[in-house]
């Protein structure tokens with residue numbers, strides 16, 4: 001008997017259908033964030049993210065320097081990733097080969113080559129305005145800026161991005177989520193928290209008032225607790241965006257690195273789903289003051305996936321990755337994180353849900369706790385290996401040689 005046969009026998013005895021878990025696992029898309037490939041630089045000239053509250057550390061060789069290198073690297077990562085994927089692009093990653101364009105003048109034409117690239121690979125696409133790394137964001141303020149001219153610049157940028165999102169969604173016949181995150185905040189104690197938030201609400205109202213077909217473009221907003229240089233105050237806090245998203249019935253983006261370290265993103269999912277049409281998740285791993293370490297198969301990540309599955313909400317919760325690490329091979333960073341997220345989803349899909357619920361419904365919390373504990377050591381890894389095998393992908397143990405080959409052949413040649 002193979003270890004997979006053995007696993008099937010164990011799961012069947014617990015009332016878990018392994019084949020149906022494998023089907024769902026393969027179909028559930030995970031969005032790869034383009035910005036892991038080049039340290040959030042993008043294809044405009046500057047590439048300077050200081051003042052954004054974000055920081056990329058490390059100088060591992062092989063950063064993608066242009067659009068073709070980034071695409072080659074994404075292909076190298078996708079070649080090691082079983083299951084469905086999407087590509088999550090930031091506005092600064094447009095194809096600007098025909099000349100520099102201001103952020104408030106970008107249009108679908110700058111993303112046409114990405115759309116074909118994704119279409120050829122059956123990838124859906126998601127999109128983000130880039131409200132940082134720009135002279136108009138030098139103060140760390142964008143949509144909340146006290147100067148109307150600057151706010152209007154970023155409002156125009158976000159409106160253009162929604163247009164691009166709509167175009168992408170229509171072209172791929174697959175809706176595009178356009179997610180607004182802004183860095184706006186204060187290093188030290190603000191004297192007037194309210195006015196910045198009032199301006200943020202007003203700017204967002206103007207952005208959302210621009211006509212856009214929401215069958216193709218899905219609007220999302222992303223909160224944050226603090227950033228580097230915005231330790232005391234972030235205008236777009238969780239309370240702000242949760243309220244705003246509920247009021248407008250748009251998508252809320254929850255980033256796993258954007259809460260207090262002991263706060264559980266997983267616990268927010270069921271509440272948010274009762275009041276919102278959809279959620280977007282930025283799966284990440286916060287460590288101390290950094291919100292963007294490579295995702296691993298850890299308890300917080302497994303808990304997130306369990307909650308999505310328990311809420312039967314895989315069609316309303318969009319899973320994307322968001323982190324950046326320049327201290328290790330960047331393709332490995334994508335692959336480790338995407339595979340960890342999918343393994344966490346597999347563990348969630350294989351949970352002996354009926355048994356747990358039966359115990360809970362009977363008030364038998366003793367059995368529920370024993371089952372929770374037993375579920376941790378069920379043979380999910382044999383199912384994961386089978387999944388990799390069926391999709392002609394290496395197992396986790398075989399990954400390093402593939403990563404090292406590409407590094408030697410391609411990355412080390414980039415000086």
Ligand code: RNT
Nearest residue numbers: 035128181224255282322
């Ligand atoms: C920043 C947010 C945001 C960014 C990307 C680059 O803290 O998480 O999602 O990581 O937009």
Ligand code: ZN
Nearest residue numbers: 222255282322
């Ligand atoms: Zn994020």
